[in-house]
Amino acid sequence: MSADRSTPRADGGIRLLDTLLLISELFQQDMARYFRGSGLTSSRVSVLWVLQNRGPSTQQAVASALGTSARNVSGLVDALQADGFVDRHSHPDDRRAVLVELTPRSAAFMSRMQQEHDELDASLVAAVPPADSAAFQRGLRAVSDRLHELVADGEHHLTVEA
Amino acid sequence: MSADRSTPRADGGIRLLDTLLLISELFQQDMARYFRGSGLTSSRVSVLWVLQNRGPSTQQAVASALGTSARNVSGLVDALQADGFVDRHSHPDDRRAVLVELTPRSAAFMSRMQQEHDELDASLVAAVPPADSAAFQRGLRAVSDRLHELVADGEHHLTVEA
DNA sequence: TATTGTTATACTCTATAACTATA
DNA sequence: TATAGTTATAGAGTATAACAATA
Numbered sequence: 189m190s191a192d193r194s195t196p197r198a199d200g201g202i203r204l205l206d207t208l209l210l211i212s213e214l215f216q217q218d219m220a221r222y223f224r225g226s227g228l229t230s231s232r233v234s235v236l237w238v239l240q241n242r243g244p245s246t247q248q249a250v251a252s253a254l255g256t257s258a259r260n261v262s263g264l265v266d267a268l269q270a271d272g273f274v275d276r277h278s279h280p281d282d283r284r285a286v287l288v289e290l291t292p293r294s295a296a297f298m299s300r301m302q303q304e305h306d307e308l309d310a311s312l313v314a315a316v317p318p319a320d321s322a323a324f325q326r327g328l329r330a331v332s333d334r335l336h337e338l339v340a341d342g343e344h345h346l347t348v349e350a
Numbered sequence: 351m352s353a354d355r356s357t358p359r360a361d362g363g364i365r366l367l368d369t370l371l372l373i374s375e376l377f378q379q380d381m382a383r384y385f386r387g388s389g390l391t392s393s394r395v396s397v398l399w400v401l402q403n404r405g406p407s408t409q410q411a412v413a414s415a416l417g418t419s420a421r422n423v424s425g426l427v428d429a430l431q432a433d434g435f436v437d438r439h440s441h442p443d444d445r446r447a448v449l450v451e452l453t454p455r456s457a458a459f460m461s462r463m464q465q466e467h468d469e470l471d472a473s474l475v476a477a478v479p480p481a482d483s484a485a486f487q488r489g490l491r492a493v494s495d496r497l498h499e500l501v502a503d504g505e506h507h508l509t510v511e512a
Numbered sequence: 513t514a515t516t517g518t519t520a521t522a523c524t525c526t527a528t529a530a531c532t533a534t535a
Numbered sequence: 536t537a538t539a540g541t542t543a544t545a546g547a548g549t550a551t552a553a554c555a556a557t558a
Contacts, residue, residue: 189393189417189526191395203471204490206471212374214494214497215374217501218500229548231547238353238354241354246517247517248515248517254351254352256550259517259549263549282516282557284555284558302357308367309367309368312367313366320485323485323489324482326486328369329364329369331373331474331477331478338470410539420541421541422527425524426525441539444535445534446540447540513558516557518554518555519553523548524547524549524550526545527546527547528544529542531540531542531543533538534537535538
């Protein structure tokens with residue numbers, strides 16, 4: 189599902205916002221495409237990233253890291269476990285809890301994914317003319333910060349009440 | 351579902367890629383949050399954008415514009431119609447086809463949404479230091495183009511085969 | 513009483529295939 | 536025969552609520 193939310197500009201150029209939305213679409217498409225047939229999805233890989241970043245975690249910890257419900261994590265972990273991406277172990281100190289951790293196979297997978305990210309990052313950085321690089325990075329950071337403020341303020345800018 | 355896919359950098363800075371991924375997350379969160387309770391979703395609004403950009407359209411045209419199946423569009427249009435966002439009319443020349451169009455209410459809604467986008471765009475543009483503005487826009491365009499190339503080539507950089 | 517994870521239920525998005533009506 | 540849209544079926548994500556076991 190790719191949506192064109194852009195508005196033609198008077199000068200024929202492309203708006204900053206539209207470029208950012210387009211980049212978001214490209215990321216989503218790229219991820220979805222390469223997960224197909226692997227048993228992975230964007231949501232499932234989110235769980236793997238949490239485990240990669242934090243090590244073995246309870247499902248509650250994963251849920252709170254992802255900002256979703258424990259119920260949802262149950263389902264995602266079920267699927268990941270069935271496909272051999274994670275193991276569930278009993279928590280040593282709390283018999284209610286479960287520790288989820290990457291299997292060796294998916295730990296290796298995540299390492300490769302991190303490496304791919306490094307390569308993509310380098311490729312994108314290299315695409316920017318060196319003379320523009322510093323200003324570009326400052327500008328992008330400023331845009332990201334502004335967006336953070338707007339979202340944190342609860343201001344809605346990508347839509348409006350119907 | 352917000353996933354942190356970032357890797358700490360040696361110099362403590364934030365990678366370009368991670369900033370772009372973060373911006374994507376912020377967009378998605380912002381959209382999802384403000385659609386809640388409105389009867390709208392990101393996918394449904396995609397349909398409204400197609401109608402806004404192209405005027406009354408057959409469902410096939412919508413499906414092909416969004417890169418999804420006719421079946422999926424049927425469901426989305428059903429939901430939008432039930433909530434009064436679109437009307438279905440018979441096609442004057444082709445009795446198999448249906449013309450979907452915005453209701454007056456959602457045409458007004460889309461106009462406001464476009465205006466909100468304009469304002470958000472202006473706010474983001476204004477966040478960039480004026481001295482960096484030209485270089486920033488060139489750099490972002492270059493990054494977007496590079497990403498397009500990579501995705502078009504079928505190179506996968508956000509993940510890897512499992 | 514509070515928390516962890518589960519089952520139960522419901523809604524949404526999406527894909528493929530089969531089918532109807534029309535071209 | 537091909538196309539537009541539907542019904543049928545299935546899998547995936549996510550939310551809320553109720554519940555069991557444990558803290």
